[in-house]
Amino acid sequence: MSPTTPLRPAAVVFDLDGTLVDSLPDIADALADLMVEHDLPPHSHEAARRMIGKGVAGLVERAFAAHGQHPAPDDLKVAVARYLALYEPRAMRDTVLFPHVETVLRQLAADGCRLAVCTNKPTAISREIIAAFGLADLLPVVVGGDFGPPRKPDPALLLAALDLLGVAPADALMVGDSAADVAAAKAAGVRVIAVEYGYTDVAPADLGADWVIADFSGLVDAMAALHGAAEAGRG
Structure with a gap:
């Protein structure tokens, strides 16, 4: 079996907020403070959850x-x-890793997968969060919304991450939680798995991902299932 089959892609690229980390409390509280400064009622955490995505400007614009x-x-x-x-x-x-993230990332890295983050969040703060959780060695490539190319759902940011990894889109997998993640992956020609627990105003099953997982611990099995589906399609 080739190491670049869907079972073991050469690279896995992850979204950050709502995929690897639960950052909603800190995002929502900062947004609430901003609203109060403008003499506006603060949004609930649940309302803020539906506003996350497409970068900081999109978050702030939707809040207003x-x-x-x-x-x-x-x-x-x-x-x-x-x-x-x-x-x-x-x-x-108050930001924390979602359950099983570190264990699965270390398993994938040990299996030879190159790992990266592609997020619409600014690059510097994304790197700081990753480093704070001790994951910088596992995620050496971090491409944020201010990196240069257009943000997700445009595929350019994801393609930039893959270029830094030296991996072709056909040999990669994207893991995210939003319509922007899925659209970027599809446009880039990258297989995509969506998580159910993230920040989206679209039902995860309706995002159009190749596979949906309820928990990060299911990622490796989902990769195997994608491989099985690909093999069946060839048959």
Whole structure:
């Protein structure tokens, strides 16, 4: 069996928020502080969960839009900068790894998979979070929303991560929690697995992923199932 079959892709690229880490409490609390500063009611954690995705600007824009406000571009830039100033010092206050993440990442790395993160979150804070959990050795490539290429759902950011890994899209797998992750992977020609527990306003089963897992511990079995489906298709 080739090491680049769907059972053991050469590389696995992960989204960060809602996939590897549960960062909702810190994201939502910083967003609540931003709303209060603008004399607006804070959003609940559940409401904030549905706003996450497509980068910080998208999060902030949706938070204002939910109150019927639509800041001008310059005002939005100021609000985004203020949100980051509120969020970054507290980014690790209540953020935790989802269950089984470290164990599975170490298993994949031991099996020879190259691992990376592709997130719409800013690169520097993403790297800080990964390092804080002791995962920097497992995830040496981190491509954030400010890396240069267009953000997900555009495939360019994912392709940039794969280029840094030196792996072709056909030999890779994406793991994420949102429509943006699935769309980026599909457009890049990368197989994609969605997690059920993440941050999305679309039911995970309706995202269009090649496979859906309820828990991160199911990732390796899902990779094997994808391989079995691919083999059956060839037959």
